[in-house]
Structures are given as C-alpha cells and as structure tokens.
Amino acid sequence: xxxxxxxxxxxxxxxxxxxxxxxxxxxxxxxxxxxxxxxxxxxxxxxxxxxxxxxxxxxxxxxxxxxxxxxxxxxxxxxxxxxxxxxxxxxxxxxxxxxxxxxxxxxxxx
Amino acid sequence: xxxxxxxxxxxxxxxxxxxxxxxxxxxxxxxxxxxxxxxxxxxxxxxxxxxxxxxxxxxxxxxxxxxxxxxxxxxxxxxxxxxxxxxxxxxxxxxxxxxxxxxxxxxxxxxxxxx
Numbered sequence: 015x016x017x018x019x020x021x022x023x024x025x026x027x028x029x030x031x032x033x034x035x036x037x038x039x040x041x042x043x044x045x046x047x048x049x050x051x052x053x054x055x056x057x058x059x060x061x062x063x064x065x066x067x068x069x070x071x072x073x074x075x076x077x078x079x080x081x082x083x084x085x086x087x088x089x090x091x092x093x094x095x096x097x098x099x100x101x102x103x104x105x106x107x108x109x110x111x112x113x114x115x116x117x118x119x120x121x122x123x124x
Numbered sequence: 125x126x127x128x129x130x131x132x133x134x135x136x137x138x139x140x141x142x143x144x145x146x147x148x149x150x151x152x153x154x155x156x157x158x159x160x161x162x163x164x165x166x167x168x169x170x171x172x173x174x175x176x177x178x179x180x181x182x183x184x185x186x187x188x189x190x191x192x193x194x195x196x197x198x199x200x201x202x203x204x205x206x207x208x209x210x211x212x213x214x215x216x217x218x219x220x221x222x223x224x225x226x227x228x229x230x231x232x233x234x235x236x237x238x239x
Contacts, residue, residue, distance in 0.1 A: 055233040062227035110155050114167040
C-alpha cells in the first residue's frame, strides 16, 4: 500500500515562532488533506489540497503532487495550535478512503 | 457546514457484549467510513460504504460488521466485544458527485473501553 511519512514526529516551539511540517507519500494520489486533532480527539479539517497552494489565516499549505510531498506552514504560532497534525492521502485507485501518516505532535509553549 | 455526529463520546462495555456505534451525517454524502485510532498504530480503516446497502472491507475488518440501511446513517457493529477492541472510533463522510473525490469530514469520535 501507499506509504505516508510525516516529519518531524515531535516539535516544540515558543509562542510566536514559525514552523513547517512535511508529508511525503509514495504514490500518486487523488486527495490530500491536513487535519489538526484537538485534545478531545476530534479531527479538524485544515486543508483539502491535492495540488497547489492554499492559505487560511496563519496557516498555509502547498502540495507538489509530481514530487509527492506536501508542506504545512504555521506562522506566529499560538498555544492553541498545540496538538497533533495529520496528513492523509487518498490513493488513485477509486477506493475513496484515506491513508494517514503517523502525525506531528506540536507543543507551543507560552 | 457538514455535520457528522456519533451516538456516544464515551462507551464502556463488557467482553462478549454486542456493541453498536452509530454515525449520522447531514450532507447527503454518498461515502461513509469507520476508522479506529490506537497509540503507535495511527488511524486505520475498518469498513467503508459508498452507497446504501453497499459495504467494503478496509484494512482491519476482523471482528466488525457494518450496516447502511439509510444514506445518512452508517453503523459499526462489534458482534462480541473483546478487550483488543478498546480504541477510539472515528466516523467520516465524503461526496463523490461528478466522479471526483472530495474531502472527508469526521465526527467527534467514540472512546470505547471493553472490560
């Protein structure tokens, strides 16, 4: 099956710092999503981004499908950004289900 | 806004009990999914459905079954719960209108403990 690798696995930042999270995938994909999992376990949709660049406030994401990677940028981080960030991809097989990476655990300290 | 709801946030059951986890979405989505999340193993697909009465096995279907009698509702059934089914269960839905894939939206999750 497809491999989805996220880096770094853990990240500790001071409030106000910027960060870049990376997602590499091993095969062509129909869909790529970034999620933030809050402390209660809910997966919050950040971006649906099979290709190109999108921005939403302090967050932005870029997917380069031909090179099989995606980046999530967090600028001016806040303590509320803490949690686990997941990248998930849908393979180009018509299966319609997501394969998740193992996540990046972000801790933003005041 | 898409809304996916799950019947319980927390559930405690005994070994051998039959357990029903319910998921309802309000956006007329064709596709619905059940995942489980475990520390060190990540999120894994149990079953999915792309139409009423249709179901497909995911990566870890053993010990589970599903039911989709109505488009908006997808149920996960543990026929005889076991302690290794203690986990966080997440339901999701998406549309495939026009033949394209669209983003998945997740419910709040159910933390199931089997004693």
